[in-house]
Every structure is written in structure tokens, then in C-alpha cells.
Amino acid sequence: MTDAPPPAAEHPDESEPDVRFTYANERTFLAWNRTALALIATGVAATQLLPRFDVTWGRRVLGLPLIVLGAVLAITSYRHWQANERAMRRGEPLPRSPIPFVLSTGIGIVAVIAVVFAMFEGA
Numbered sequence: 001m002t003d004a005p006p007p008a009a010e011h012p013d014e015s016e017p018d019v020r021f022t023y024a025n026e027r028t029f030l031a032w033n034r035t036a037l038a039l040i041a042t043g044v045a046a047t048q049l050l051p052r053f054d055v056t057w058g059r060r061v062l063g064l065p066l067i068v069l070g071a072v073l074a075i076t077s078y079r080h081w082q083a084n085e086r087a088m089r090r091g092e093p094l095p096r097s098p099i100p101f102v103l104s105t106g107i108g109i110v111a112v113i114a115v116v117f118a119m120f121e122g123a
Helices: 019-049 058-090 099-120
Strands: none
Touching: 019 058, 058 099
């Protein structure tokens, strides 16, 4: 006896969605993950390759939030992909995604930090 849930076809309230919607959901998931990878790579580059700031830990203050944001985005994108799949199979409305708000807020905060560092660099 196994504890694994039965396939979707055995659930009476679920049906196989149109494959085009499944592929679109997967493409969106992969796009979010490319963005997550770019954020992580940019964060690593910021911590290792930028010239030193006058502010102690300046490169890390700029790079670490990008790395964390990339990790959060990767995890959140999977959870959102999964929620979309479930909703499509059940014929429910798709859930709203927190990803655009989280991503734009995080990038905005890092941009403000970068502007502050640039304003006081060498002053």
C-alpha cells in the first residue's frame, strides 16, 4: 500500500486541462526561474566583482538581498506553478500571484541602496 495520491484522472473534481494552458503555465514558471537565476548571479557578481565602497560591507549589502530575492523567487514560482496547475485541473479561477509585487519591491529597495551608496561614494 502506498501513501501517494492517486493520479488526477481518478479525482472526480479534476480533469486534464488543455495542454496549451499547461505549457503556458510551465513557460511562465521557467521565465520566473530564469529571472531568479539572473538575480542570484547578479548578487554573486556584486559581492565579488564590484570595487570596494567607502561603506563597510557595502558590496554585501547590495549583493546579498539580490541572492535572497532570487532564492525566494525560485521557491515562490514553484508554489505558484503548482497552485495554477491545481486550479486549472479543478476548473477554478487562477490564484493571484504575489511574485510581481515581491520582485518589484525587492529590486526597488536594492536600487535605492545603490543610489544611496553612489551619492556618498568618495564624499
